[in-house]
Amino acid sequence: xxxxxxxxxxxxxxxxxxxxxxxxxxxxxxxxxxxxxxxxxxxxxxxxxxxxxxxxxxxxxxxxxxxxxxxxxxxxxxxxxxxxxxxxxxxxxxxxxxxxxxxxxxxxxxxxxxxxxxxxxxxxxxxxxxxxxxxxxxxxxxxxxxxxxxxxx
Numbered sequence: 144x145x146x147x148x149x150x151x152x153x154x155x156x157x158x159x160x161x162x163x164x165x166x167x168x169x170x171x172x173x174x175x176x177x178x179x180x181x182x183x184x185x186x187x188x189x190x191x192x193x194x195x196x197x198x199x200x201x202x203x204x205x206x207x208x209x210x211x212x213x214x215x216x217x218x219x220x221x222x223x224x225x226x227x228x229x230x231x232x233x234x235x236x237x238x239x240x241x242x243x244x245x246x247x248x249x250x251x252x253x254x255x256x257x258x259x260x261x262x263x264x265x266x267x268x269x270x271x272x273x274x275x276x277x278x279x280x281x282x283x284x285x286x287x288x289x290x291x292x293x294x295x296x
Contacts, residue, residue, distance in 0.1 A: 148174055148175070148203070149176070149177060149203045150167070150176045150177070150203055150205055150206075150207060150279075151185065151203040151205075151207070152179070152207045153180075153206065153208045153209055153212065153220065154178065154238075155181055155209065155213055156209070159209070159261065163207070163272050166276070167272060167276055169273075170273050170276055170277070172273070172276030172277065172279075180213075182212045182215030182219060183214040183215045185206075185212075186215060186220060189202070189224065189230055189233075202232075202233050203233060204279060205234045205235075206233055206235045206236070207236050207238045208220060208235055208236065208239075209237075209238060209239050210241050211240070211241065217237065218249055218250065221235060221237070221250060221254070221255060222253050225255075231254065234256045236255070236257040236259060236275060237259065238259050238261060239258075239259075239260065239261060240261045242260055257275075
């Protein structure tokens with residue numbers, strides 16, 4: 144199974160971060176997972192500013208985005224990403240506990256690639272992450288520049 148280059152996980156709930164990391168590691172579905180705990184940090188990462196000014200070049204292969212975030216909420220993050228010519232090619236999967244129709248409709252209007260409601264059950268959650276990882280690792284062709292190639296900067 145080939146691994147995707149880098150996942151940006153934007154999640155403020157430590158339990159959901161731990162479950163997501165467990166699932167991704169168990170199935171070897173990522174070379175690197177960068178975790179940001181709020182929308183402002185996610186944008187700093189994507190724009191290579193603040194604490195992330197010196198990070199490696201390239202965009203994540205996929206962004207897993209919670210909607211209910213501190214500082215800058217997920218819909219605002221999504222709007223900025225999909226409104227930016229350089230970032231809008233990054234696949235964004237909303238991974239949220241929100242079943243609210245308005246959140247789903249707003250996400251799709253802003254250009255989200257997928258909307259996944261987090262299962263409450265541990266095994267269902269891990270399975271959902273595994274399925275997301277398999278799709279983005281094997282089925283989907285990542286955007287150019289998102290996978291580190293051997294010898295590439």
